[in-house]
Amino acid sequence: MKPFPLSRRRLLAGTALSALGHAALAPLAAHAQNAYPSRAVRATVPYPAGGMSDVSSRAIFERLSRELGQPVVIDNRAGAASTLASNWFASQPADGYSLYAAPVSIVINPILQGNVQYDARRDFVPISMMLNSPFVLHVSPSLGVKNMAELLSLLRANPDKYAIGTSGVGSINHLAAEYFMRAMNLKLTVAHYRGGSPAAQDMMAGVIQLMFSAANEAAPLIRAGRTRGIAVTTLQRLPILPDLPTVEQAAGVKGFEAVFWLALMAPAKTPEPVLARLRQGMQAVGADKALADHLAKQGVALKTSTPAEVLAAMDRDEKLWGDIIRAQGIKE
Numbered sequence: 001m002k003p004f005p006l007s008r009r010r011l012l013a014g015t016a017l018s019a020l021g022h023a024a025l026a027p028l029a030a031h032a033q034n035a036y037p038s039r040a041v042r043a044t045v046p047y048p049a050g051g052m053s054d055v056s057s058r059a060i061f062e063r064l065s066r067e068l069g070q071p072v073v074i075d076n077r078a079g080a081a082s083t084l085a086s087n088w089f090a091s092q093p094a095d096g097y098s099l100y101a102a103p104v105s106i107v108i109n110p111i112l113q114g115n116v117q118y119d120a121r122r123d124f125v126p127i128s129m130m131l132n133s134p135f136v137l138h139v140s141p142s143l144g145v146k147n148m149a150e151l152l153s154l155l156r157a158n159p160d161k162y163a164i165g166t167s168g169v170g171s172i173n174h175l176a177a178e179y180f181m182r183a184m185n186l187k188l189t190v191a192h193y194r195g196g197s198p199a200a201q202d203m204m205a206g207v208i209q210l211m212f213s214a215a216n217e218a219a220p221l222i223r224a225g226r227t228r229g230i231a232v233t234t235l236q237r238l239p240i241l242p243d244l245p246t247v248e249q250a251a252g253v254k255g256f257e258a259v260f261w262l263a264l265m266a267p268a269k270t271p272e273p274v275l276a277r278l279r280q281g282m283q284a285v286g287a288d289k290a291l292a293d294h295l296a297k298q299g300v301a302l303k304t305s306t307p308a309e310v311l312a313a314m315d316r317d318e319k320l321w322g323d324i325i326r327a328q329g330i331k332e
Contacts, residue, residue, distance in 0.1 A: 046085030215299030
């Protein structure tokens with residue numbers, strides 16, 4: 001048998017070494033992927049420390065840190081109705097060590113403010129929903145109504161006589177108020193406040209007559225008899241206020257829904273193995289019944305999802321709230 005020519009022997013030897021090299025490198029590549037994260041992860045929350053969005057986010061990120069095996073450090077960057085944080089986050093490294101608790105306003109603010117420095121679909125990649133925070137329509141006891149039918153009858157009989165409060169121009173509860181008035185064909189004065197608490201105080205005093213408040217803010221007032229609950233803005237009743245019907249049930253308006261949400265996002269071009277690890281971690285977070293129960297008692301619904309569901313929520317709310325903003329000429 002003739003020996004192979006030298007060049008062919010070198011080629012075979014090189015091929016064998018290459019195969020051995022790839023075989024040796026494969027576990028290293030897998031290890032590199034599985035090693036994420038190897039240090040603390042920073043999560044940006046676009047609201048001040050101590051508020052409900054911050055407190056709920058911290059509970060979710062603490063649970064995620066247990067799944068990842070590394071701390072998740074919260075970075076509060078409040079300002080410009082979350083646009084400050086969104087603008088800043090758009091330029092962060094796409095390495096998996098920067099995460100964003102992105103709010104629904106990520107798709108509203110470009111319409112409402114008209115000048116932002118990010119593109120929600122180009123600059124960010126969705127990982128999972130985090131939570132939903134519903135609203136409650138409640139009224140001043142001095143209004144003398146007990147349910148939706150009585151409320152609508154009174155408001156329709158007295159156009160422009162009563163006022164509905166908001167926590168600020170362009171807030172979700174402001175947009176919910178505009179949505180409600182349009183869906184029910186109502187004429188009300190819209191009174192804007194700097195936050196939900198002063199608006200609620202004026203409602204209890206009878207200065208304004210109704211408003212949509214976050215469930216965690218409305219529930220104690222309703223239980224204490226300081227306001228009267230009328231309906232919730234989700235498609236299902238809330239565990240925190242089980243006796244209140246949904247707006248859809250109470251008023252017969254099909255599909256009426258107004259919720260504030262947060263979704264977990266990363267910078268665009270974050271490596272797929274990293275995104276897969278984060279998606280896996282969030283699914284485990286979403287299956288934690290103790291965490292879900294804890295948040296539900298605060299009026300917040302733990303909600304995890306696929307990236308496609310995040311994109312669907314962005315599309316839905318961009319159209320719903322964008323149409324209302326444009327129709328009413330709302331500017332922040």
